[in-house]
Amino acid sequence: MTRFDILKAIAPLIRDHLVVCNIGSPSQELHMLDDQDSNFYMLGTMGLSSSIGLGLALVQDKIVVSIDGDGSVLTNLGTLPTIANNVADNFVLLVIDNGSYGSTGDQPTYAGQKTSLTALARASGCETVVECPAVEITDVLQTALGSGKMTVIICKCSSGNATVPVITMDPVVIRDRFMKAVKRV
Amino acid sequence: MSAHQKIIADFVSNRIEFVTSVPCKQLAGVIDQLGETPEIHHVPCNKEDEGMGLCAGAFMGGKRAAILMQNTALGVTLNTLATLTQFYRLPLPMLISYRGEVGEPVACQVEMALHTKALLAQLHIPTYHFHKPDDLAELDRILKHTFMCNKPVAILTDASFWKGVNA
Numbered sequence A: 001m002t003r004f005d006i007l008k009a010i011a012p013l014i015r016d017h018l019v020v021c022n023i024g025s026p027s028q029e030l031h032m033l034d035d036q037d038s039n040f041y042m043l044g045t046m047g048l049s050s051s052i053g054l055g056l057a058l059v060q061d062k063i064v065v066s067i068d069g070d071g072s073v074l075t076n077l078g079t080l081p082t083i084a085n086n087v088a089d090n091f092v093l094l095v096i097d098n099g100s101y102g103s104t105g106d107q108p109t110y111a112g113q114k115t116s117l118t119a120l121a122r123a124s125g126c127e128t129v130v131e132c133p134a135v136e137i138t139d140v141l142q143t144a145l146g147s148g149k150m151t152v153i154i155c156k157c158s159s160g161n162a163t164v165p166v167i168t169m170d171p172v173v174i175r176d177r178f179m180k181a182v183k184r185v
Numbered sequence B: 001m002s003a004h005q006k007i008i009a010d011f012v013s014n015r016i017e018f019v020t021s022v023p024c025k026q027l028a029g030v031i032d033q034l035g036e037t038p039e040i041h042h043v044p045c046n047k048e049d050e051g052m053g054l055c056a057g058a059f060m061g062g063k064r065a066a067i068l069m070q071n072t073a074l075g076v077t078l079n080t081l082a083t084l085t086q087f088y089r090l091p092l093p094m095l096i097s098y099r100g101e102v103g104e105p106v107a108c109q110v111e112m113a114l115h116t117k118a119l120l121a122q123l124h125i126p127t128y129h130f131h132k133p134d135d136l137a138e139l140d141r142i143l144k145h146t147f148m149c150n151k152p153v154a155i156l157t158d159a160s161f162w163k164g165v166n167a
């Protein structure tokens, strides 16, 4: 399974939650599969999906799912200690770990080699860290969403990107409709 | 009221409820004051671009956010300022310790001081420089301006300012 297969599988689970989605192919694929006002698409700023999601989860009660990538977590590794030490039980960080920088042509990351993001998350102090193969993602995510516990999921999958269009929506429109979704009861 | 108290009081009266920071010696007193301010949720970050991500999330969640940082971090935040804060039009007061100005004891700090205003100008970031203690009087209006225009705004606080307010 690739990132696209995972997003397709989890779309029904996340569509009613606030979602912050990683730059490039992840956002483009999610946008194509199931565009929602409650999706915040990152058009740039590699690395900050988990930070934006944590900031959002800390200030309001709705569940926030940050969809991140292994390469992006590696570039913003400081995020894991911040997450661990600022627990938001309405926050799920889903790292789609395809072992590569997918959007830029599947160049290998260290997460696909000797480095374990799961071990890094645990060593950072994150209390609920689940590593799973892609086939288990629906069950694992459903459990996390229902657990009332901040959860970091490291979902291992194959490299590869679907052929989907870029997002042409204006960033201010993305932000405005997302903020309205945050406020919606 | 000390300068530290005044800064945080202005944050509170401008409804800033979320602050992230990476420490600087010059900002130590302000950071201490945050710990005594229940109206503000302080979430220390490990890198300033990460902190700006936290602020973006907090703002979209309905809470006004601000960052405390040292000017030496400006370089690592340029991409975030351009592609997140500015691109999505998010307001962000940046209270910046302006190291490397007159009164600086550490030579290395001068190197980024040389680039600070040029980088801020290049990014078209409204920039205010607190040099004398009285300059603090403008903070309240600068914060209002920031949330009026939805832009990142830099408040540079140099060694002379801190020396003056701590005298």
Ligand SMILES: Cc1ncc(C[n+]2csc(CCOP(=O)(O)OP(=O)(O)O)c2C)c(N)n1
Pocket: A003, A022, A023, A024, A025, A026, A044, A045, A046, A068, A069, A070, A071, A072, A073, A096, A098, A100, A101, A102, A103, A104, A109, B079
């Ligand atoms: C600062 C910066 N460096 C490099 C890039 C180019 N870039 C965009 S997406 C991406 C890959 C991200 O990889 P990952 O987080 O693992 O996500 P994946 O596409 O594999 O799901 C890279 C390197 C960028 N956008 N910004």
Ligand SMILES: [Mg+2]
Pocket: A069, A070, A071, A096, A097, A098, A099, A100, A101, A102
């Ligand atoms: Mg990847």
